[in-house]
Amino acid sequence: MSAISTKNLTKYYGKHKGVSNINLDVREGEIFGFIGPNGAGKSTTIRMLMQLINPTSGEIKVLNQSLSTEQSVLRKNIGYLPSEINYYKDMTGKQVLEFAARANDIQLKETSTKEYAELLNFDMSKKVKSYSLGNRKKLGILQTLLHKPKLLILDEPTSGLDPLMQHSFFDLLKELNGTGMTIFFSTHVLSEVEKVCDRVAIIRNGEIIRTSKVSEIQESKKRTIEVQFAKSGNMIEKYDLKQIDSSVTFQNGIHHLTVQKEIHNALQHISQNAIQDISIHKPTLEELFMEYYEKEEGGK
Amino acid sequence: MKMNLIRNELFLNRRSFFISGSVILLFSAMFAGMADMYLSNELMIDMLKTMPQGLLDAFGMDAELMTTFEGWMAGEPYMFTVLLLGAFSGIWAATSISKEKDQQTGEFLFTLPYSRTSIFLHKVLTQFIQITMISLVNLLIVFIFGFLFSSIESPGTVLVLMLGAYFISLAFAGVGYAITSILSSERAAISLGVGIVLVSFLLNMLSSLNEKLNWMADFSLFSMFDTKQIVLESSLTMPGILITLGIYFAGIVIGNIIFVRRDITM
Numbered sequence: 263m264s265a266i267s268t269k270n271l272t273k274y275y276g277k278h279k280g281v282s283n284i285n286l287d288v289r290e291g292e293i294f295g296f297i298g299p300n301g302a303g304k305s306t307t308i309r310m311l312m313q314l315i316n317p318t319s320g321e322i323k324v325l326n327q328s329l330s331t332e333q334s335v336l337r338k339n340i341g342y343l344p345s346e347i348n349y350y351k352d353m354t355g356k357q358v359l360e361f362a363a364r365a366n367d368i369q370l371k372e373t374s375t376k377e378y379a380e381l382l383n384f385d386m387s388k389k390v391k392s393y394s395l396g397n398r399k400k401l402g403i404l405q406t407l408l409h410k411p412k413l414l415i416l417d418e419p420t421s422g423l424d425p426l427m428q429h430s431f432f433d434l435l436k437e438l439n440g441t442g443m444t445i446f447f448s449t450h451v452l453s454e455v456e457k458v459c460d461r462v463a464i465i466r467n468g469e470i471i472r473t474s475k476v477s478e479i480q481e482s483k484k485r486t487i488e489v490q491f492a493k494s495g496n497m498i499e500k501y502d503l504k505q506i507d508s509s510v511t512f513q514n515g516i517h518h519l520t521v522q523k524e525i526h527n528a529l530q531h532i533s534q535n536a537i538q539d540i541s542i543h544k545p546t547l548e549e550l551f552m553e554y555y556e557k558e559e560g561g562k
Numbered sequence: 563m564k565m566n567l568i569r570n571e572l573f574l575n576r577r578s579f580f581i582s583g584s585v586i587l588l589f590s591a592m593f594a595g596m597a598d599m600y601l602s603n604e605l606m607i608d609m610l611k612t613m614p615q616g617l618l619d620a621f622g623m624d625a626e627l628m629t630t631f632e633g634w635m636a637g638e639p640y641m642f643t644v645l646l647l648g649a650f651s652g653i654w655a656a657t658s659i660s661k662e663k664d665q666q667t668g669e670f671l672f673t674l675p676y677s678r679t680s681i682f683l684h685k686v687l688t689q690f691i692q693i694t695m696i697s698l699v700n701l702l703i704v705f706i707f708g709f710l711f712s713s714i715e716s717p718g719t720v721l722v723l724m725l726g727a728y729f730i731s732l733a734f735a736g737v738g739y740a741i742t743s744i745l746s747s748e749r750a751a752i753s754l755g756v757g758i759v760l761v762s763f764l765l766n767m768l769s770s771l772n773e774k775l776n777w778m779a780d781f782s783l784f785s786m787f788d789t790k791q792i793v794l795e796s797s798l799t800m801p802g803i804l805i806t807l808g809i810y811f812a813g814i815v816i817g818n819i820i821f822v823r824r825d826i827t828m
Binding site: 312314315316332334335336337338342344346347348349350351352353358361362364365366405 | 566570573574665666667669670672673674675676677678680822823825826827
């Protein structure tokens with residue numbers, strides 16, 4: 263069953279395209295990453311899911327409820343963390359959380375907020391205006407989780423958190439996902455997706471260009487080979503390395519080759535000559551993403 | 563009724579509520595307390611009689627009425643009450659949604675499990691409570707100072723006068739509600755909230771200066787109730803009541819429709 267489902271979701275701001283024909287299918291119980299650079303349309307899509315902005319066309323279903331009309335009660339099952347969260351400055355963190363808890367018809371003391379606050383090393387007693395960006399984010403995380411929603415929608419959740427907190431946060435996400443919570447989060451930091459996501463959708467210029475499992479993207483056969491031959495100097499022509507990779511380069515005594523298909527033939531070709539050093543490595547998700555993006559950009 | 567939303571709104575408006583309440587009450591206490599200094603001042607009344615009627619009307623003064631406490635209160639004190647209460651009501655109403663957008667707290671508030679209509683109407687209700695509370699305490703202050711330092715012959719007339727000021731203030735709030743969802747800047751909302759009251763005051767004032775400018779009064783909420791008539795008849799005219807409350811309710815309906823339909827962009 264789908265936790266989030268969109269069909270040809272489109273948003274135009276006047277003549278300017280926000281997003282176009284977004285088709286998402288986030289299954290219940292999965293961690294779904296929504297990746298793309300700044301301005302790609304991630305927040306626009308999320309704000310439509312939260313009914314903050316109205317789609318120009320297309321359909322949205324969240325937790326099997328159509329969002330063609332306002333579904334305020336449905337929000338009791340959704341935890342939403344915007345990319346830039348702001349609360350009432352004169353309230354303390356605790357007052358904000360109490361207000362949000364009462365909105366969900368629960369008492370703050372009945373929730374796991376205290377436990378999560380300790381985990382995130384967050385002081386609830388201070389006024390919002392005294393919080394740093396990171397602490398405001400922590401408050402946002404606590405508010406998002408306090409009513410134990412079925413679905414978490416997080417827009418750039420780790421911006422403002424230090425690496426240690428990011429680590430704790432991802433551990434928490436995994437733990438919550440283990441209890442059956444569906445998590446949909448947007449980011450432009452690919453290592454975050456690599457860490458926790460089951461599936462991802464890549465968005466560029468307001469359009470989804472690929473949706474797949476993270477493992478499928480990582481299973482690309484592409485390899486980078488760095489080889490230093492026994493004979494010094496540029497051997498690209500002499501050893502006919504362009505037969506393996508037409509864009510082979512030579513830098514600081516090392517030949518850099520990218521192999522798109524089976525690596526076996528490439529290694530056989532290279533090993534016909536004496537090798538001093540060789541290394542082969544898989545591309546990171548970041549490299550694959552950039553390559554994918556550049557490819558799409560070139561195709562346009 | 564969502565007490566959570568009312569409590570939140572009261573908390574957010576607490577500072578402006580106390581400031582505005584204090585200013586209005588201070589003015590009223592001053593005007594009511596000093597009434598006799600003007601009423602018993604023959605020189606002042608003689609001077610007023612020499613001034614052109616248009617100029618006196620423009621500043622809410624009438625030599626004929628300046629002989630009783632009720633007549634005195636129908637002049638400048640009434641004008642100032644409408645001006646101040648109207649301005650604060652207009653500001654609260656005009657900033658009710660625009661402030662949430664400007665301070666970017668809307669993304670928190672508008673994604674809680676409340677409908678936009680519910681949020682909007684609870685803001686309206688809270689501000690109605692605030693305006694009513696200030697008006698009631700204001701009336702009480704006028705009565706206390708009036709009885710202590712002057713003599714009130716007809717408390718009913720004073721009540722009707724203050725009721726008129728209250729209705730006009732609600733109408734200014736209605737105008738504020740109609741525009742609040744369109745605005746994204748709190749400063750712009752405050753300027754408009756005050757600006758509308760001042761323009762209305764100026765239109766009323768200018769309309770009294772020359773017969774050719776009388777039409778301006780038709781566009782001013784300050785001319786909704788004829789204070790001279792209130793003092794003489796101790797009642798508010800029905801068209802005035804209907805127009806002021808009509809503007810208030812129409813403003814709420816228009817504001818809510820705009821708020822529900824518009825994208826919330828911050």
